[in-house]
Structures are given as C-alpha cells and as structure tokens.
Amino acid sequence: MHTLEKGRARIRNVVFFGLALVGLSVFLDALIEARFDQKHVLSALFSPSFDELLIRLLLLVCELAFLFYIVYLLRTQNRLQNSLARALEDKNQAVARSDAVLEAFGDPVSIQDRELRVIYQNQGHRALMGDRVGEYCFQAYHKLDAVCPDCHLQAAFNDGQVHRRETSTQHSRRGEVQVEIVATPLFDGAGNIIAGIEAVRDISERKRNEAMIRMTRSTLEQRTAELSAANLELEAFGSSLAHDLRGHLTRIATAAEVLGAVDGMILGEDGSYCVQTIATATEEMDALIQSIMVLSRVSHRELEQKPVDLSALAHEVAESLRAADSQRPVEFAIASGMVAVGDRPLLKVALQNLIGNAWKYTRDRQPAQISLDCTDEDSRVVYRLRDNGIGFDMNEAGKLFLPFGRLSNGQNFPGLGIGLSTAQRVILRHGGEIMAESTPGAGTVFSFTLPK
Numbered sequence: 001m002h003t004l005e006k007g008r009a010r011i012r013n014v015v016f017f018g019l020a021l022v023g024l025s026v027f028l029d030a031l032i033e034a035r036f037d038q039k040h041v042l043s044a045l046f047s048p049s050f051d052e053l054l055i056r057l058l059l060l061v062c063e064l065a066f067l068f069y070i071v072y073l074l075r076t077q078n079r080l081q082n083s084l085a086r087a088l089e090d091k092n093q094a095v096a097r098s099d100a101v102l103e104a105f106g107d108p109v110s111i112q113d114r115e116l117r118v119i120y121q122n123q124g125h126r127a128l129m130g131d132r133v134g135e136y137c138f139q140a141y142h143k144l145d146a147v148c149p150d151c152h153l154q155a156a157f158n159d160g161q162v163h164r165r166e167t168s169t170q171h172s173r174r175g176e177v178q179v180e181i182v183a184t185p186l187f188d189g190a191g192n193i194i195a196g197i198e199a200v201r202d203i204s205e206r207k208r209n210e211a212m213i214r215m216t217r218s219t220l221e222q223r224t225a226e227l228s229a230a231n232l233e234l235e236a237f238g239s240s241l242a243h244d245l246r247g248h249l250t251r252i253a254t255a256a257e258v259l260g261a262v263d264g265m266i267l268g269e270d271g272s273y274c275v276q277t278i279a280t281a282t283e284e285m286d287a288l289i290q291s292i293m294v295l296s297r298v299s300h301r302e303l304e305q306k307p308v309d310l311s312a313l314a315h316e317v318a319e320s321l322r323a324a325d326s327q328r329p330v331e332f333a334i335a336s337g338m339v340a341v342g343d344r345p346l347l348k349v350a351l352q353n354l355i356g357n358a359w360k361y362t363r364d365r366q367p368a369q370i371s372l373d374c375t376d377e378d379s380r381v382v383y384r385l386r387d388n389g390i391g392f393d394m395n396e397a398g399k400l401f402l403p404f405g406r407l408s409n410g411q412n413f414p415g416l417g418i419g420l421s422t423a424q425r426v427i428l429r430h431g432g433e434i435m436a437e438s439t440p441g442a443g444t445v446f447s448f449t450l451p452k
Contacts, residue, residue: 018063022063022067107199109124110125110137110197111195111196114157114193116136116137116147116151118133118134119134152183153196157193164183165181167179178204178207179202179203180200184196184197245289249282252282256278260275260276307340308339308343310372311335317352317355321355321356329367330359330362332371333370335374340381343429349422350426353422357420358444361391362388363413365389369387370385372384380452381449381450382449385448389444391441393440427450430451432451434448435448
C-alpha cells in the first residue's frame with residue numbers, strides 16, 4: 001500500500017511539472033515573438049496571429065501527448081512494481097511456510113543443489129551436523145574430495161526416484177550415530193531436477209532397541225524350547241505315573257473284589273466295611289487320576305481351529321445327560337445357530353463340564369431349567385449358561401475355578417472340584433474369559449467369551 005501511494009504521488013508531481021513546462025513553453029514562445037516582431041510581450045501572449053496560434057496549438061498537443069505518454073509509462077511502472085512487491089511478499093511467505101514446515105518436520109533436513117552443495121539446513125540438521133551451508137556434502141560429512149560412490153542423493157538425481165538407506169556417521173556433533181537417510185529429488189515446473197532434499201533420522205536408539213529385542217527374542221525362544229522339552233518330559237512322566245498308579249489301583253480293586261466274594265460270616269461286619277471302603281476309594285482315586293490327565297491334556301493339547309456348531313454340541317451333551325438319568329425332568333433351552341471357531345473336542349469338554357455342573361446343582365429343582373444363548377459384543381461373542389439350581393455365595397467366587405476347590409454348599413453333591421477349572425482352561429486357551437454370577441437359592445449364570 002505504501003508503494004502504491006508513492007507511485008501515485010510521483011505521477012501527480014510529473015503531471016504538475018509537465019503542465020508547468022507547457023505554460024513555460026507558451027510564455028517563452030510569446031517572448032520570442034515579441035522580440036522578433038517588435039511587439040509587447042502581453043500582446044504577443046494574448047493576441048497572437050493566426051499562424052502563431054496554430055503553431056502554439058500544435059506544440060501544446062505534442063507536449064500534452066508526450067506528457068500523457070510519460071504518465072502511461074509511470075502507471076505501467078507502478079503496476080509492475082506493485083506486482084513485483086506482491087510476488088516478493090508471496091515468495092517470502094512461501095519461504096517462511098516452507099521453513100516452518102521443515103523446522104516442524106522433526107527430523108534433520110537439508111537441501112542440496114545438483115552439484116551436491118548444501119544450500120539449506122533446518123535447525124535439527126544444524127544441531128546434528130553443524131552449519132554446512134555452502135559446502136559440498138561429501139567434503140562436509142565424509143571428508144572426501146569427490147562424490148561418494150554410493151551417494152543416495154546422486155542416485156536420486158540419476159533416476160528421479162526416492163532412495164532410502166541406513167548407515168553410520170562419525171562426523172556428527174553427537175559422535176558416531178546410526179542414521180536413516182531419505183533422498184528425494186526436487187523438480188521445477190518443467191519437470192527438471194533442480195535440487196534434492198535429504199532427510200536424516202537418528203535411529204541409534206531404535207537400533208539398540210532392535211538389538212535388545214533380538215537378544216530377548218533369542219533368549220525367550222531358548223527358554224520356550226527348554227520349557228517345551230520340560231513340559232513334554234513332565235507329560236510323559238505324568239502319563240507313566242498315571243499308568244503305574246492305575247495298575248496298582250486295579251490290583252487293589254481286584255483284591256477287594258476277591259475279598260468281597262468271601263462269605264460274610266468269615267469277614268464279619270468290620271471286614272465287609274473295610275472291603276467296601278477299599279473299593280470305593282480305588283474308584284474315586286481312579287476318577288481323580290482320570291480328571292488330572294484330562295486337565296493336563298487340556299493345558300497342553302495343540303489347538304485345531306475350525307468352525308464349531310456350539311448349538312449342536314450343547315444338544316449332544318444334554319442328550320448324553322438325559323440318557324444317563326432319564327427320570328429327571330430337566331428343561332433345556334439351547335439357542336440355535338451358535339457357531340464358534342475353535343477346537344471342537346476341547347470346546348465339548350468345556351460344555352460337558354459347564355452343563356454337567358448345571359445338571360448336578362439343579363438336582364432338587366422340579367423341574368430343573370438350563371439354558372444357553374449368546375450375544376455379539378464388538379470383536380467377541382458372549383455365551384451365557386443359566387440354571388435355576390442352588391446357586392452360591394459370591395464371597396466364595398474366588399474358589400470357583402481352582403482345581404479341587406469345593407464351595408461350602410456343594411459338599412453334598414458328588415464331584416472332585418476339577419470340572420470348572422477344566423472349562424476355564426479351555427476358554428482361556430481359546431483367548432476368551434469366563435465368569436459366574438449367582439445368588440444362593442436363585443440359580444447361577446456362567447458367562448464365557450470366545451473371539452469372533
């Protein structure tokens with residue numbers, strides 16, 4: 001705006017000066033005419049002859065035309081100066097924005113011309129490499145007299161592509177650092193490469209972290225291999241031990257059976273009681289060993305992920321329970337279309353234990369009611385198994401999924417206290433969770449989740 005006002009003032013001054021010159025030329029012409037024609041100056045000025053008036057008019061027209069042409073040139077000059085000032089202002093704003101972007105970029109950034117001379121550095125690049133503007137990069141960074149053989153920026157100039165590489169530099173202010181360098185060519189409006197941007201990222205910390213991760217991964221893999229070997233060894237030992245124990249139990253049970261066949265008069269009441277106790281104890285110990293082996297297989301069995309129709313699986317479990325005790329009036333309500341992805345045998349073990357638990361604790365209900373349904377929640381499906389059994393006190397919920405844990409109101413019901421623990425391990429191995437909500441005398445709801 002200041003430049004525009006100055007231009008207008010200059011045009012006004014030229015117009016006033018031109019008009020003054022026109023008036024002066026008319027007066028000088030009258031003075032000359034009075035000198036040569038022996039007239040009075042005022043007479044020559046205000047009463048010129050026809051020829052003299054014509055000459056004055058022609059001269060006036062020429063002078064005014066010349067004055068208008070000068071004004072036109074001045075106006076054109078002012079317009080060009082204003083355009084140039086706006087262009088310079090836009091250029092300065094663009095440069096300021098570019099500088100702000102490069103400063104806010106975070107990584108050290110420099111710009112180099114086609115001869116690899118540094119023409120710009122942002123603050124981060126100056127902090128890392130020092131002020132190198134005006135120097136050749138191969139001299140400033142590598143102390144060489146010629147372009148580096150593997151120069152990534154030269155490669156970008158050659159093919160017009162972005163080049164990226166990782167290297168170490170010993171010529172930074174921080175000593176030797178690991179850096180990642182990205183070289184990008186800069187093009188003009190005609191598509192010619194005029195310079196290149198070099199972004200430098202200090203990756204020393206990342207490299208140290210990667211080395212630590214590799215070391216940790218190697219250690220974990222070694223520990224995993226050791227644990228896998230130990231688990232296999234323990235599993236083999238457990239299977240062998242279970243086999244041997246069940247062999248001894250079989251011998252004890254056989255001996256008890258032989259003793260039981262002896263005439264009751266010989267054994268007497270106490271002898272018969274002892275034989276019956278031995279038989280019952282061997283049966284319970286065999287069931288306990290079998291449960292422990294099932295729990296072990298659940299924990300170590302490799303998962304086979306396939307679509308599983310949980311509705312059909314739950315119906316199978318319900319029918320097997322009805323077949324074992326056909327006299328019980330139990331109402332099952334199993335939702336249709338429940339499909340999960342998982343290991344079918346393990347999921348069947350989980351449902352056998354959960355539905356079997358509901359079957360057991362609804363023993364005194366007429367009729368017993370057991371239902372299973374599901375709802376979608378984001379990336380998982382929540383399944384809910386409800387019953388109208390005896391329920392339990394939520395203060396004892398911490399013992400619910402512990403192996404061999406028995407709640408206070410479940411002492412009169414058969415079982416070893418390992419079924420819910422087995423179900424929990426199956427659900428956890430599938431990446432889900434399981435929980436229970438209950439009120440004494442009002443039934444229980446087991447909720448478990450499986451990924452979609």
